[in-house]
Amino acid sequence: MKKMVLVAACALIDADGRVLLAQRPQGKSMAGLWEFPGGKVEAGERPEQTLIRELDEELSLTVKEECLAPLTFASHGYEDFHLLMPLYVCRRWSGTPVGREGQALKWVRPVRLRDYPMPPADEPLIPHLMDLVSA
Numbered sequence: 001m002k003k004m005v006l007v008a009a010c011a012l013i014d015a016d017g018r019v020l021l022a023q024r025p026q027g028k029s030m031a032g033l034w035e036f037p038g039g040k041v042e043a044g045e046r047p048e049q050t051l052i053r054e055l056d057e058e059l060s061l062t063v064k065e066e067c068l069a070p071l072t073f074a075s076h077g078y079e080d081f082h083l084l085m086p087l088y089v090c091r092r093w094s095g096t097p098v099g100r101e102g103q104a105l106k107w108v109r110p111v112r113l114r115d116y117p118m119p120p121a122d123e124p125l126i127p128h129l130m131d132l133v134s135a
C-alpha cells in the first residue's frame with residue numbers, strides 16, 4: 001500500500017485575478033515544474049496552520065486563517081505515494097511575495113495556467129481556478 005501524503009496548497013489570487021505559481025527548485029523532486037505554494041502537513045498541524053507557516057517560510061507573506069477558503073482538492077497516485085492535496089484560495093495577505101528558497105515566482109491568468117508545466121496532480125485543479133476567476 002502506498003503511503004498517503006497530505007499536502008496543503010494555496011492559490012493566491014491578486015486584484016487582477018491572477019494566480020501565483022512557484023517553480024520547484026533544482027534538487028527537489030519534480031524540479032522545474034510550477035506549483036501552488038504550500039507543503040506537507042506536519043504532525044499535529046491543521047492544513048490551515050501549514051499554509052500560514054509555509055507562506056511565511058517560502059514567500060514572506062503573512063496570511064490570516066480567515067482569509068483561507070477551501071476550493072477543491074487533488075487526489076493523485078504518484079509512483080511511491082498517494083498525494084491528497086486540499087487547495088485553498090486566498091485573496092488577502094500582507095507583504096509582497098519573494099521566493100525565499102530561490103524559487104522563481106509568476107503571476108498567471110487562469111486561462112494561461114496550461115502554459116506552465118505543473119505536477120500531474122495539479123492538472124485537474126486548473127478548471128476550478130478558471131471557473132472561480134472568470135465567474
Ligand SMILES: Nc1nc2c([nH]c(=O)n2[C@H]2C[C@H](O)[C@@H](COP(=O)(O)OP(=O)(O)OP(=O)(O)O)O2)c(=O)[nH]1
Pocket residue numbers: 007008009028029030034035036037038039040083119120121122
Ligand atoms: N506545494 C505543492 N506541492 C505539490 C503540488 N503538486 C504536487 O504534486 N505537489 C507535491 C510535490 C511534493 O511531493 C509534495 C510537496 O512537498 P513539499 O514541497 O513540502 O516538500 P518537498 O518538495 O521538499 O518534498 P519531496 O517531494 O522532495 O519529498 O507535493 C503543488 O501544487 N504544490
